[in-house]
Amino acid sequence: MTEPLKYLAAYAPDLKRQAQQMLAQKTLADYLRTKYPDCHQFTRDHELRDYVQALKSRHMKKSAPLSKVIYDNKIHVVNNALGLHTYVSRVQGGKLKSKNEIRISAVFKKSPEAFLKMIVVHELAHLKEKAHNKAFYQLCQHMLSNYHQLELDMRLYLTELEINGEVY
Template sequence: MKYLAGYPAPLLDQVRQLIAEDKLAALLGKRYPDGVHNVQTDRALYEYVNELKSEFMRKAEPLSKVMFDNKLHVIRNALGTHTTVSRVQGGKLKAKREIRVASLFKGVPLAWLRMIVVHELAHMKEREHDKAFYALCTHMEPDYQQLEFDLRLYLTHLDMNGRRLWDASARP
């Protein structure tokens, strides 16, 4: 259960019991009955991220690129990245900000996509995963910690049997 490392032992015991009784998938399906969202293209993701950014971070620098990345989860062992790319243009140094989200998030409930987007947007103000960072995440998404835990449960489910719970072709 590599995705749940660091959680308290009693909570891990509950997860192990759900797995042993084959109830983890049913629990997640019950918590997130809406299934897959409609944000399926890079353009739709860009618009979605910018809506959240304009709601919570109006003064932050603009994003030059937002996209789904097929290789992100496998190569970087990350679900999303926020990077700043510096380039020299004439005599000035220009910084462009990019957010990449693992393609896994095309096939999950909107709440989890929002959670990862909020996480990456929070990195625009707070670089480290510290108290201020998580306070900003919770400000943008009050259920951030529960959503992150539930996503970790889903990743554990995928790691154990590889079966996706929601069908992207059956989205609303």
């Protein structure tokens, strides 16, 4: 059996105890639905692309263009990936061509918009900062001031989803 709080492994013991207690009392889903009552409506790839492009235009106008933005059924959150940013460069006709792609786990098709936005901001930040370093998280927070709280809540959501099934 997998560890029930694997998405919260890096968090403080007290926070993990609170999450475990909410799971035991079956109150975590209610907590999440109260805090985030609705799911977003961006369920198709072209809607996701428009959503990502709008965020990119607002916060990262000068960054490289995106060649593809899709939901990906092959990304499994159990492999610690919620989204992927890929950068491919090749020589084509004597010129260097590059492509930036963002793939979001299909598990986020039915989630609150706040969680989708947090994942998109995370992947957009990789256009500028490849590593998960201080500059990376500062950029995430610049684009989304409550980034860290949303990341925690999204991890609680994934925990509830894995243990008890659908939340919404």
